[in-house]
Amino acid sequence: MEEKVIVCKDLTKQFGDFYAVDKISFDVSKGEIFGFLGANGAGKTTAMRILCGLSYPSSGEATVAGFSVRNQQESIKKNIGYMSQKFSLYENLSILENIEFFGGVYGVSRKDIRERSDKLIQDMGLQKEAKKMVGSLPLGWKQKLAFSVSIFHRPKIVFLDEPTGGVDPVTRRQFWDMIYDASASGITIFVTTHYMDEAEYCNRISVMVDGKMEALDSPANLKKRYATDSMDEVFYKLARGARRSGD
Amino acid sequence: MKELLVFIKKEFKHVFRDPRTLLIMFGLPVAQIVLFGFALTSEVKNIDILIADNSKDMISTQITDKIKASRYFIIQEKNIGGTDIDRAFKRGGVQSVLIFPANFSNDLSHEGKAQVQIIADGTDPNTAKTIVNYLTAIIGAYQQEKFPTASLRYQILTEPRMLYNEEDNGSMNFIPGVMALILMLVCTALTSVSIVKEKELGTMEILLVSPFKPVMVLVSKAVPYFILSLINFTLILLLSVFLLHIDIKGSILLLYMESALFILTCLSLGLMISNATNAQQTALLISMMGMMLPTIIFTGFIFPLENMPWVLRTISNIVPSKWYFLIIKSVMLKGLGLQYVWKETLILMVMTAVLLTIAIKKFKIRLQ
Incomplete structure (x- = not known):
């Protein structure tokens, strides 16, 4: 039996009589790349905030890395990484300083920070830029760097909220290579995206419509089920029925 | 930590x-x-004053000199009458006028008292009051110095002190x-x-x-x-x-x-x-x-x-x-x-x- 790092059972978030997340249930295995799809306003962000320990569920239960989202949020936070659609490193700190800062915030020891950052900078070929301000880097590099920082403290799971928004196709491809590497090293990837080609890269994808999880399977199976050869078509068929839109 | x-x-x-x-x-x-x-600063400095000395005697000249020496005033001297004063204020460039009447010195020596007129621009009341106070003080000091014994029989001398800020x-x-x-x-x-x-x-x-x-x-x-x-x-x-x-x-x-x-x-x-x-x-x-x-x-x-x-x-x-x-x-x-x-x-x-x-x-x- 594969180790389950995220277990979700009837997870619900209610604002008044509005169900942002409506009884969703799913599991994610260790090392899996799990695509979390849905139109804007479908409830992806709300669900993700609960799983990251930023918000309490109204009902239902979920565990992340074995800890409950109801009362063990602090333990969850120690075991996850997070990267959002907004670029989120400090522009007026250098690459090294950003790494040191976020490593420090996660309590990584000074020795580990030094060793890992040396390796990271070498792997990314950033030796010359290490002391440059992050603000002066091109967007693609920034996003790759932000991803590296989000897994710098070796989390069990990393949540990526539309990580490749506004990035060119070549860099996106490189970005996904990094995601594969992370997955191969045992980090579970939980990623939301609007790019259907990226959805194809995932092991399994789920599609949320109006707060409910309407589909959950591998991209190949989903295409088979909806009798089409493109993920675009699958998404369109599912999301067409949505009554909610916008954020 | x-x-x-x-x-x-x-x-x-x-x-x-x-x-x-x-x-x-x-x-x-x-x-x-x-x-x-x-x-x-709340201090008033460089006051433009017009001194109309119609008397031109020793005392009025000495008072004018005292005003000059006080370094608060920029003095213009001119002999002007009522309507000219009004015009001077309207034209700007003058914040106050001091007028010595023609018989200033005579009145002082014969009747024992004389008048000078101080006119200030009342559109800025704080500055006007400060100017009037300055002039009154200068004339008062001159009087003390000139006629120390000729004072009134009962005289109350005020001795102001700016506590905590003497200067x-x-x-x-x-x-x-x-x-x-x-x-x-x-x-x-x-x-x-x-x-x-x-x-x-x-x-x-x-x-x-x-x-x-x-x-x-x-x-x-x-x-x-x-x-x-x-x-x-x-x-x-x-x-x-x-x-x-x-x-x-x-x-x-x-x-x-x-x-x-x-x-x-x-x-x-x-x-x-x-x-x-x-x-x-x-x-x-x-x-x-x-x-x-x-x-x-x-x-x-x-x-x-x-x-x-x-x-x-x-x-x-x-x-x-x-x-x-x-x-x-x-x-x-x-x-x-x-x-x-x-x-x-x-x-x-x-x-x-x-x-x-x-x-x-x-x-x-x-x-x-």
Whole structure:
């Protein structure tokens, strides 16, 4: 039996009589790349905030890395990484300083920070830029760097909220290579995206419509089920029925 | 604890790498001190006066010389009549006119009294009064000196003293006010902006997802600005002593303690503002514009609070800088100890506690 790092059972978030997340249930295995799809306003962000320990569920239960989202949020936070659609490193700190800062915030020891950052900078070929301000880097590099920082403290799971928004196709491809590497090293990837080609890269994808999880399977199976050869078509068929839109 | 230090170090880097922050932090105080200290004194100098001496005798000439010697006046001498005086005021260039009548000296020697007329531009009543006072004083002094024995049988001599400010140093009252204003603006604005900036950048989200405690985010934002504000305070103090020649009468330690307290009040206010908004510009607008005017008006260092209607006076009580101003004035200029300012100190403490509680509460709510 594969180790389950995220277990979700009837997870619900209610604002008044509005169900942002409506009884969703799913599991994610260790090392899996799990695509979390849905139109804007479908409830992806709300669900993700609960799983990251930023918000309490109204009902239902979920565990992340074995800890409950109801009362063990602090333990969850120690075991996850997070990267959002907004670029989120400090522009007026250098690459090294950003790494040191976020490593420090996660309590990584000074020795580990030094060793890992040396390796990271070498792997990314950033030796010359290490002391440059992050603000002066091109967007693609920034996003790759932000991803590296989000897994710098070796989390069990990393949540990526539309990580490749506004990035060119070549860099996106490189970005996904990094995601594969992370997955191969045992980090579970939980990623939301609007790019259907990226959805194809995932092991399994789920599609949320109006707060409910309407589909959950591998991209190949989903295409088979909806009798089409493109993920675009699958998404369109599912999301067409949505009554909610916008954020 | 180690995480906190990492965070504080980062905040310092932000400040020292942002020229705009540095400018607000250290440029603003210098500019304000220089402005308030030199440009905005309540003293009236370089008064344009027209002396119409219709008598041209020894006494009127001597009085004119005394006025010249006083270095407050720029004198034009002309013989003009009633309608010309009116025209001179209307044309501008004249703030007051002193008229010696034709028979001035005669009246004085034969009747024992004579009259001079002082006319001042009443559209600016404060300046007009000051000018009239200056002239009366100069003429009075001349009279004392010239006829020491010819005084009235019963004479009451007033002997004015400007207590705590014997030299009538105009910048004295401004310094505590400027201190309050600068600390209020700098602490509040910079703190609120620095937090809101993280929200705008999206780094706040990352911090909230990290195991770093949200309250610690507030603490690590407050600590650097607290230290920088104390440095700022020192800078203002040095400028006032060495540039404006203010004599600090009270205990320096007490001054620092009270200022530290006021800085905390301002920081809490800044933290509270940062919770209420998501855009740097809004935060800056609220803390700069929204705080500037009440601080200037209700602190009492430009407009005396005593003369305000009770509604405004009541409002002034909730402006923290008013209390800080009172404390600093008492300690710095009068040399009073804590036993005289404990009430104001207590008020500031309560304000800080309330603001800080709201700030922390609101910050937590945001996480849900």
